Amino acid sequence: MKEEQSVISVISYHxxxxxxxxxxxKYVKTQHCLRLYKDRVQSASHQxxxxxxxxxxxxxFxxxxxxxxxxxxxxxxYEVNGDPDHFINSYKRLKCFIK
Structure with missing residues (x-):
């Protein structure tokens, strides 16, 4: 289990x-959050x-x-309603330090 860290960016998805x-x-739509940490991205069902x-x-769309x-x-x-630019740009900044 990963130690608890601060969330860098969050975007909600359906x-x-x-x-x-x-x-x-019937179709059931639920809302969840995609969270970006300094070492991972976490969804409701994946890390x-x-x-x-x-x-x-x-x-x-x-x-x-x-x-x-x-x-x-x-x-x-992940189906998102908002603009994910902040989330994607935060990921790209972090990814530069990993390579």
Whole structure:
């Protein structure tokens, strides 16, 4: 377990899950936070060490956008409503010190 550190940047994201109950299909949208620390990025269900993240990118859409984490485990997409520039720029500044 990592020792507790200060959060450098936070961006909220939505996760949409399809649930089938009593032969009815519903979509449930929950809100979570993506947190950037000096050594990792942490979501509700994943933790990525900064050295294992190769890049971050963003693709805007009409009502939201997708923030992509390009990792050594694959690409992970997070649906964000706000502008992720601060989060991405904070990551890029940290990444310069790791290389």
């Amino acid at each position: 996760k949409t899950e399809k649930i089938i109950k009593y032969n009815q299909q 990525f060490d900064l050295e294992n993240i190769n890049d971050m990118s963003y693709r805007p 009409t009502d939201a956008g997708l923030l992509y984490l390009h990792t050594n485990q694959g690409v992970f997409a």
